[in-house]
Amino acid sequence: MQPTLIRRALLADAILSGAAGIVMIVGGAALAPLLNLPAELLVGAGVFFIPWTLALLWIARATQLPRTGAQAVIALNVAWVLASIGVLFVLTPSPFGAAFVIAQAIAVGVLAELQYIGLKRAPAAA
Template sequence: MQISVSPFLRNVLLLDALATGATAIILAGGAHMLSPLLDMPRSLLFWAGAALVPFVLMVLAVSRRQTVSRIMLVEIIAINALWVLASFGLLVSGVISPNLLGVAFVSAQAIAVALFAELQYVGLRRQTA
Protein backbone atom coordinates (compact mmCIF):
# COMPACT_ATOMS: atom_id res chain seq x y z
CA MET A 1 0.00 0.00 0.00
CA GLN A 2 1.44 3.34 -1.07
CA ILE A 3 0.84 6.37 1.12
CA SER A 4 1.52 10.06 0.60
CA VAL A 5 4.43 11.51 2.48
CA SER A 6 2.91 14.45 4.37
CA PRO A 7 4.98 17.54 5.15
CA PHE A 8 5.03 16.46 8.83
CA LEU A 9 6.31 12.97 7.98
CA ARG A 10 8.78 14.37 5.44
CA ASN A 11 10.22 16.75 8.04
CA VAL A 12 10.48 14.02 10.68
CA LEU A 13 12.25 11.70 8.23
CA LEU A 14 14.59 14.48 7.12
CA LEU A 15 15.44 15.39 10.71
CA ASP A 16 16.05 11.72 11.48
CA ALA A 17 18.40 11.44 8.50
CA LEU A 18 20.26 14.61 9.48
CA ALA A 19 20.59 13.71 13.16
CA THR A 20 21.58 10.13 12.36
CA GLY A 21 24.05 11.36 9.76
CA ALA A 22 25.62 13.69 12.31
CA THR A 23 25.80 10.82 14.79
CA ALA A 24 27.45 8.60 12.16
CA ILE A 25 30.08 11.26 11.48
CA ILE A 26 30.72 11.84 15.18
CA LEU A 27 30.98 8.13 15.96
CA ALA A 28 32.99 6.99 12.95
CA GLY A 29 35.11 10.12 12.59
CA GLY A 30 35.62 10.79 16.26
CA ALA A 31 35.88 7.28 17.68
CA HIS A 32 39.51 7.83 18.62
CA MET A 33 38.58 10.92 20.69
CA LEU A 34 35.28 9.61 22.08
CA SER A 35 36.64 6.26 23.23
CA PRO A 36 38.64 7.57 26.21
CA LEU A 37 35.99 10.19 27.06
CA LEU A 38 33.15 7.65 27.18
CA ASP A 39 35.24 4.67 28.30
CA MET A 40 33.88 2.67 25.38
CA PRO A 41 35.75 0.57 22.80
CA ARG A 42 36.94 2.60 19.83
CA SER A 43 35.97 -0.15 17.39
CA LEU A 44 32.41 -0.25 18.75
CA LEU A 45 32.02 3.50 18.27
CA PHE A 46 33.55 3.43 14.79
CA TRP A 47 31.47 0.50 13.51
CA ALA A 48 28.27 1.81 15.09
CA GLY A 49 28.81 5.04 13.14
CA ALA A 50 29.67 3.19 9.94
CA ALA A 51 26.58 0.99 10.28
CA LEU A 52 24.37 4.09 10.34
CA VAL A 53 25.40 5.28 6.87
CA PRO A 54 23.12 2.98 4.82
CA PHE A 55 20.20 3.81 7.13
CA VAL A 56 20.83 7.54 6.69
CA LEU A 57 20.84 7.17 2.90
CA MET A 58 17.61 5.15 2.97
CA VAL A 59 15.77 7.58 5.25
CA LEU A 60 17.00 10.55 3.22
CA ALA A 61 15.77 8.93 0.01
CA VAL A 62 12.37 8.16 1.54
CA SER A 63 12.04 11.71 2.85
CA ARG A 64 12.37 13.06 -0.70
CA ARG A 65 9.62 10.89 -2.20
CA GLN A 66 6.02 11.95 -2.72
CA THR A 67 4.69 8.49 -1.95
CA VAL A 68 6.22 5.53 -0.17
CA SER A 69 5.11 2.04 0.71
CA ARG A 70 3.68 1.60 4.17
CA ILE A 71 6.07 -1.31 4.67
CA MET A 72 9.08 0.94 4.09
CA LEU A 73 7.93 3.34 6.81
CA VAL A 74 7.23 0.45 9.17
CA GLU A 75 10.76 -0.83 8.49
CA ILE A 76 12.29 2.57 9.30
CA ILE A 77 10.31 2.72 12.55
CA ALA A 78 11.33 -0.86 13.40
CA ILE A 79 15.01 -0.18 12.72
CA ASN A 80 14.85 2.86 14.98
CA ALA A 81 13.12 0.81 17.69
CA LEU A 82 15.74 -1.94 17.39
CA TRP A 83 18.51 0.65 17.71
CA VAL A 84 16.93 1.89 20.95
CA LEU A 85 16.62 -1.64 22.32
CA ALA A 86 20.18 -2.48 21.29
CA SER A 87 21.53 0.71 22.88
CA PHE A 88 19.91 0.10 26.25
CA GLY A 89 20.59 -3.63 25.96
CA LEU A 90 24.28 -2.89 25.50
CA LEU A 91 24.30 -0.77 28.65
CA VAL A 92 22.65 -3.40 30.83
CA SER A 93 24.38 -6.43 29.30
CA GLY A 94 27.73 -5.84 30.96
CA VAL A 95 29.52 -6.34 27.64
CA ILE A 96 30.91 -2.82 27.99
CA SER A 97 31.44 -0.69 31.08
CA PRO A 98 31.18 2.93 30.00
CA ASN A 99 31.69 5.72 32.49
CA LEU A 100 28.86 8.06 33.47
CA LEU A 101 29.40 10.24 30.39
CA GLY A 102 29.31 7.11 28.21
CA VAL A 103 26.04 5.98 29.77
CA ALA A 104 24.61 9.47 29.28
CA PHE A 105 25.79 9.57 25.65
CA VAL A 106 24.28 6.18 24.77
CA SER A 107 21.07 6.98 26.66
CA ALA A 108 20.66 10.41 25.06
CA GLN A 109 21.05 9.12 21.52
CA ALA A 110 18.70 6.21 22.25
CA ILE A 111 16.05 8.58 23.61
CA ALA A 112 16.42 10.81 20.54
CA VAL A 113 16.01 7.79 18.25
CA ALA A 114 12.95 6.68 20.24
CA LEU A 115 11.45 10.14 19.73
CA PHE A 116 12.03 9.90 15.97
CA ALA A 117 10.41 6.46 15.90
CA GLU A 118 7.39 7.78 17.79
CA LEU A 119 7.02 10.82 15.54
CA GLN A 120 7.33 8.61 12.46
CA TYR A 121 4.66 6.31 13.87
CA VAL A 122 2.37 9.31 14.45
CA GLY A 123 3.01 10.47 10.87
CA LEU A 124 2.27 7.01 9.52
CA ARG A 125 -0.97 6.74 11.50
CA ARG A 126 -2.10 10.14 10.26
CA GLN A 127 -1.56 9.08 6.67
CA THR A 128 -3.31 5.73 6.98
CA ALA A 129 -6.24 6.96 9.09
Template sequence: MHSTFIRRVLLADALISAAAGLVMIVGAGALAPLLGLPLELLQGAGVILMPWTLLLLWLARAAAVPRAGVHAVIAVNAAWVLGSIAVLFVFAPSPFGYAFVIAQALVVGVLTELQLVALKREPAAA
Protein backbone atom coordinates in the same frame (compact mmCIF):
# COMPACT_ATOMS: atom_id res chain seq x y z
CA MET B 1 2.08 8.58 1.96
CA HIS B 2 2.26 12.15 0.79
CA SER B 3 2.35 14.08 4.06
CA THR B 4 4.93 16.75 4.64
CA PHE B 5 5.09 15.68 8.28
CA ILE B 6 6.50 12.19 7.60
CA ARG B 7 8.98 13.63 5.10
CA ARG B 8 10.23 16.12 7.70
CA VAL B 9 10.53 13.43 10.36
CA LEU B 10 12.46 11.15 7.98
CA LEU B 11 14.68 14.07 6.99
CA ALA B 12 15.34 14.91 10.64
CA ASP B 13 16.17 11.26 11.28
CA ALA B 14 18.55 11.29 8.32
CA LEU B 15 20.33 14.49 9.39
CA ILE B 16 20.67 13.37 12.99
CA SER B 17 21.88 9.93 11.88
CA ALA B 18 24.46 11.48 9.55
CA ALA B 19 25.75 13.85 12.23
CA ALA B 20 25.94 11.09 14.86
CA GLY B 21 27.61 8.74 12.40
CA LEU B 22 30.25 11.27 11.45
CA VAL B 23 30.96 12.11 15.08
CA MET B 24 31.34 8.41 15.92
CA ILE B 25 33.57 7.69 12.92
CA VAL B 26 35.79 10.76 13.06
CA GLY B 27 35.79 11.20 16.82
CA ALA B 28 35.92 7.57 17.93
CA GLY B 29 39.53 7.84 19.04
CA ALA B 30 38.78 10.72 21.37
CA LEU B 31 35.32 9.53 22.40
CA ALA B 32 36.15 5.91 23.28
CA PRO B 33 38.20 6.65 26.42
CA LEU B 34 35.88 9.46 27.50
CA LEU B 35 32.76 7.30 27.09
CA GLY B 36 34.32 4.05 28.28
CA LEU B 37 33.11 2.32 25.13
CA PRO B 38 35.16 0.29 22.64
CA LEU B 39 36.59 2.21 19.70
CA GLU B 40 35.32 -0.50 17.33
CA LEU B 41 31.78 -0.17 18.67
CA LEU B 42 31.73 3.57 18.06
CA GLN B 43 33.29 3.30 14.61
CA GLY B 44 31.03 0.39 13.64
CA ALA B 45 27.89 2.22 14.75
CA GLY B 46 29.03 5.30 12.84
CA VAL B 47 29.66 3.30 9.67
CA ILE B 48 26.23 1.63 9.93
CA LEU B 49 24.59 5.05 10.12
CA MET B 50 25.93 6.17 6.73
CA PRO B 51 23.87 3.86 4.47
CA TRP B 52 20.98 4.28 6.92
CA THR B 53 21.15 8.02 6.29
CA LEU B 54 20.98 7.45 2.54
CA LEU B 55 17.95 5.18 2.90
CA LEU B 56 16.15 7.76 5.04
CA LEU B 57 16.92 10.50 2.51
CA TRP B 58 15.65 8.31 -0.32
CA LEU B 59 12.41 7.59 1.55
CA ALA B 60 11.91 11.25 2.46
CA ARG B 61 12.29 12.28 -1.19
CA ALA B 62 10.14 9.53 -2.70
CA ALA B 63 7.13 10.68 -4.74
CA ALA B 64 4.97 8.77 -2.27
CA VAL B 65 6.60 7.53 0.94
CA PRO B 66 5.75 3.82 1.17
CA ARG B 67 4.00 2.84 4.41
CA ALA B 68 6.05 -0.36 4.45
CA GLY B 69 9.20 1.77 4.35
CA VAL B 70 8.04 3.78 7.35
CA HIS B 71 7.19 0.56 9.18
CA ALA B 72 10.70 -0.73 8.44
CA VAL B 73 12.26 2.52 9.70
CA ILE B 74 10.24 2.24 12.91
CA ALA B 75 11.36 -1.38 13.39
CA VAL B 76 15.04 -0.54 12.82
CA ASN B 77 14.85 2.49 15.10
CA ALA B 78 13.22 0.37 17.82
CA ALA B 79 16.00 -2.21 17.43
CA TRP B 80 18.57 0.61 17.75
CA VAL B 81 17.01 1.73 21.03
CA LEU B 82 17.00 -1.84 22.37
CA GLY B 83 20.59 -2.30 21.21
CA SER B 84 21.57 0.90 22.95
CA ILE B 85 20.08 -0.38 26.21
CA ALA B 86 21.99 -3.63 25.75
CA VAL B 87 25.24 -1.66 25.36
CA LEU B 88 24.75 -0.34 28.90
CA PHE B 89 24.70 -3.91 30.23
CA VAL B 90 27.31 -5.51 27.99
CA PHE B 91 29.97 -2.83 28.39
CA ALA B 92 31.03 -0.71 31.35
CA PRO B 93 30.60 2.84 30.08
CA SER B 94 31.74 5.83 32.05
CA PRO B 95 29.12 8.25 33.39
CA PHE B 96 29.61 10.24 30.16
CA GLY B 97 29.14 7.00 28.22
CA TYR B 98 25.86 6.32 29.99
CA ALA B 99 24.69 9.85 29.21
CA PHE B 100 25.77 9.52 25.56
CA VAL B 101 24.07 6.16 25.02
CA ILE B 102 20.89 7.19 26.82
CA ALA B 103 20.70 10.56 25.04
CA GLN B 104 21.03 9.10 21.56
CA ALA B 105 18.55 6.32 22.40
CA LEU B 106 16.06 8.96 23.59
CA VAL B 107 16.48 10.94 20.37
CA VAL B 108 15.90 7.82 18.28
CA GLY B 109 12.92 6.96 20.48
CA VAL B 110 11.36 10.39 19.91
CA LEU B 111 11.90 10.11 16.15
CA THR B 112 10.29 6.67 16.22
CA GLU B 113 7.28 8.01 18.07
CA LEU B 114 6.93 10.83 15.53
CA GLN B 115 7.06 8.26 12.73
CA LEU B 116 4.28 6.28 14.45
CA VAL B 117 2.22 9.47 14.76
CA ALA B 118 2.70 10.11 11.04
CA LEU B 119 1.43 6.61 10.20
CA LYS B 120 -1.65 7.11 12.34
CA ARG B 121 -2.37 10.53 10.82
CA GLU B 122 -2.51 9.31 7.25
CA PRO B 123 -5.14 6.80 6.14
CA ALA B 124 -3.78 3.46 4.94
CA ALA B 125 -5.40 3.85 1.53
CA ALA B 126 -3.76 7.25 0.87
Protein backbone atom coordinates in the same frame (compact mmCIF):
# COMPACT_ATOMS: atom_id res chain seq x y z
CA MET C 1 5.12 15.77 -2.48
CA GLN C 2 3.22 16.98 0.54
CA PRO C 3 5.25 17.72 3.71
CA THR C 4 3.80 15.52 6.43
CA LEU C 5 4.88 14.64 9.94
CA ILE C 6 6.24 11.28 8.80
CA ARG C 7 8.38 12.88 6.11
CA ARG C 8 9.68 15.53 8.49
CA ALA C 9 10.46 12.91 11.15
CA LEU C 10 12.29 10.78 8.58
CA LEU C 11 14.28 13.81 7.40
CA ALA C 12 15.15 14.75 10.99
CA ASP C 13 16.28 11.17 11.56
CA ALA C 14 18.43 11.35 8.42
CA ILE C 15 20.05 14.64 9.44
CA LEU C 16 20.79 13.47 12.99
CA SER C 17 21.97 10.04 11.83
CA GLY C 18 24.25 11.54 9.20
CA ALA C 19 25.76 14.01 11.65
CA ALA C 20 26.22 11.32 14.30
CA GLY C 21 27.77 9.01 11.74
CA ILE C 22 30.36 11.57 10.70
CA VAL C 23 31.20 12.43 14.31
CA MET C 24 31.52 8.78 15.28
CA ILE C 25 33.65 7.87 12.25
CA VAL C 26 35.98 10.85 12.63
CA GLY C 27 36.02 11.04 16.43
CA GLY C 28 35.19 7.52 17.58
CA ALA C 29 38.75 6.70 18.59
CA ALA C 30 39.09 9.98 20.51
CA LEU C 31 35.68 9.60 22.20
CA ALA C 32 36.22 5.96 23.23
CA PRO C 33 38.34 6.65 26.35
CA LEU C 34 36.02 9.44 27.54
CA LEU C 35 32.92 7.29 27.08
CA ASN C 36 34.64 4.03 28.08
CA LEU C 37 33.10 2.40 25.02
CA PRO C 38 35.05 0.45 22.39
CA ALA C 39 36.27 2.60 19.52
CA GLU C 40 35.24 -0.22 17.16
CA LEU C 41 31.67 0.06 18.41
CA LEU C 42 31.58 3.82 17.92
CA VAL C 43 33.24 3.81 14.50
CA GLY C 44 31.21 0.78 13.38
CA ALA C 45 27.98 2.47 14.39
CA GLY C 46 29.12 5.59 12.53
CA VAL C 47 29.80 3.58 9.38
CA PHE C 48 26.34 1.99 9.68
CA PHE C 49 24.78 5.46 9.82
CA ILE C 50 25.96 6.41 6.32
CA PRO C 51 23.80 3.95 4.31
CA TRP C 52 21.07 4.34 6.95
CA THR C 53 21.02 8.10 6.29
CA LEU C 54 20.78 7.53 2.55
CA ALA C 55 17.90 5.07 3.03
CA LEU C 56 16.07 7.54 5.27
CA LEU C 57 16.49 10.29 2.69
CA TRP C 58 15.22 8.02 -0.09
CA ILE C 59 12.11 7.04 1.89
CA ALA C 60 11.40 10.60 3.05
CA ARG C 61 11.82 12.12 -0.40
CA ALA C 62 9.94 9.48 -2.41
CA THR C 63 7.06 10.88 -4.44
CA GLN C 64 4.78 8.27 -2.89
CA LEU C 65 5.77 7.35 0.66
CA PRO C 66 6.75 3.68 0.81
CA ARG C 67 4.73 2.71 3.89
CA THR C 68 6.54 -0.60 4.30
CA GLY C 69 9.85 1.25 4.27
CA ALA C 70 8.61 3.70 6.89
CA GLN C 71 7.37 0.81 9.03
CA ALA C 72 10.79 -0.84 8.74
CA VAL C 73 12.47 2.39 9.85
CA ILE C 74 10.23 2.57 12.92
CA ALA C 75 10.95 -1.09 13.78
CA LEU C 76 14.70 -0.61 13.35
CA ASN C 77 14.64 2.53 15.48
CA VAL C 78 12.86 0.61 18.25
CA ALA C 79 15.45 -2.18 17.92
CA TRP C 80 18.20 0.46 18.20
CA VAL C 81 16.70 1.77 21.44
CA LEU C 82 16.54 -1.75 22.88
CA ALA C 83 20.12 -2.49 21.77
CA SER C 84 21.26 0.77 23.37
CA ILE C 85 19.72 -0.29 26.66
CA GLY C 86 21.51 -3.61 26.26
CA VAL C 87 24.84 -1.78 25.86
CA LEU C 88 24.38 -0.37 29.36
CA PHE C 89 24.13 -3.89 30.77
CA VAL C 90 26.80 -5.59 28.66
CA LEU C 91 29.48 -2.89 28.71
CA THR C 92 30.59 -0.58 31.50
CA PRO C 93 30.49 2.91 30.03
CA SER C 94 31.75 5.87 32.01
CA PRO C 95 29.13 8.28 33.38
CA PHE C 96 29.64 10.32 30.18
CA GLY C 97 29.30 7.14 28.14
CA ALA C 98 26.10 6.14 29.92
CA ALA C 99 24.70 9.64 29.38
CA PHE C 100 25.67 9.44 25.70
CA VAL C 101 23.98 6.05 25.25
CA ILE C 102 20.86 7.15 27.12
CA ALA C 103 20.61 10.48 25.29
CA GLN C 104 20.87 8.94 21.85
CA ALA C 105 18.41 6.18 22.81
CA ILE C 106 15.90 8.81 23.93
CA ALA C 107 16.42 10.80 20.72
CA VAL C 108 15.90 7.71 18.57
CA GLY C 109 12.85 6.75 20.63
CA VAL C 110 11.32 10.19 20.14
CA LEU C 111 11.98 9.99 16.39
CA ALA C 112 10.39 6.53 16.24
CA GLU C 113 7.33 7.83 18.08
CA LEU C 114 7.01 10.82 15.73
CA GLN C 115 7.42 8.53 12.75
CA TYR C 116 4.74 6.18 14.11
CA ILE C 117 2.30 9.04 14.72
CA GLY C 118 3.11 10.54 11.33
CA LEU C 119 2.59 7.24 9.56
CA LYS C 120 -0.78 6.78 11.25
CA ARG C 121 -1.83 10.28 10.16
CA ALA C 122 -0.53 9.95 6.61
CA PRO C 123 -3.11 9.23 3.93
CA ALA C 124 -2.85 5.74 2.43
CA ALA C 125 -1.35 7.19 -0.77
CA ALA C 126 1.04 9.57 1.03
